[in-house]
C-alpha cells in the first residue's frame with residue numbers, strides 16, 4: 001500500500017495588526033486579523049525536509065506588516081496585493097489565499113475609539129494566476145420584536161413547539177459573497193451589501209427565518225451587481241415567552257427567556273441564474 005501526501009497548504013494564521021493614520025491630532029484606525037495560506041510544489045518539505053521551496057511563515061507575517069506601512073485601503077484590495085505578491089515571490093508557490101477580518105471601531109474623539117459590535121467585515125482572496133475575491137460580514141446581531149410568525153409545519157409524535165403568530169426573530173448574520181470580477185469599488189459594495197442585509201431583515205414580514213434569509217440574499221444581489229452569489233448562515237436566536245403564571249402574573253409579550261443552545265441554524269446560498 002503506497003502512502004502519498006494529499007492536499008496541503010501552510011501559512012501564518014491570525015496576524016493581528018493595527019494601523020494608525022495620523023492627521024495632526026485626528027487619527028484613524030484600521031484593526032485587522034490576517035491569515036495567509038500558500039500552496040504549490042511543496043512535497044519536498046513534507047517528504048524530505050528540504051525547505052528550499054518554502055516561503056517561511058515568518059516571512060509571510062513580515063510581508064503582511066510591511067504591506068500595511070503605506071496604507072491598507074479596502075481589505076479586498078490589500079488581500080489581492082498580498083496574494084499576488086506571494087505567488088510572484090517563488091516559482092514553487094502556485095496559490096495564495098489571504099483571509100482578513102476587519103474589526104469595527106466607533107470614534108469617541110480625535111484619537112479615542114470604542115470597539116463596536118456592528119459586525120466584522122470579511123475578505124477572502126485566492127490567487128493562482130486568476131483572482132477570486134469574496135467579501136462578507138459576520139457577528140452582525142439583529143432582532144425584530146414582532147412581524148415574525150412560525151406556523152403551518154407538520155406535527156408528529158415528537159412535535160411540542162406551539163405555533164406562533166407573533167414572536168421575536170433574532171440572529172447573528174454570517175454572510176459571504178462572491179464577486180464576479182476584481183474591478184469593484186470594494187468599499188461601496190460592502191456598505192451597500194451590509195445596508196441591504198439590514199434593510200431586508202427589518203422590512204420583511206417573516207413566516208420563517210428561511211424566508212427572511214432568502215429576502216436578505218435577494219436584496220444584496222439586487223443592489224450590488226458585482227456580487228454573483230451570497231451564502232448566508234443564520235443562527236435562530238430563540239426567545240421563549242416566559243410563563244409568569246406561577247407568580248400570578250400575565251405575560252403579554254413582555255418577558256422572554258433567551259435560549260443559548262441548541263439553536264436552529266438556517267443556511268442557504270442565493271445566486272444569479274446563469
Ligand SMILES: O=c1[nH]c(=O)c2[nH]c(=O)[nH]c2[nH]1
Nearest residue numbers: 150161207208209210236264
Ligand atoms: O424560522 C424558523 N424556521 C424553522 O425551521 C424553525 N424550526 C423551529 O423549531 N423554529 C423555527 N423557526
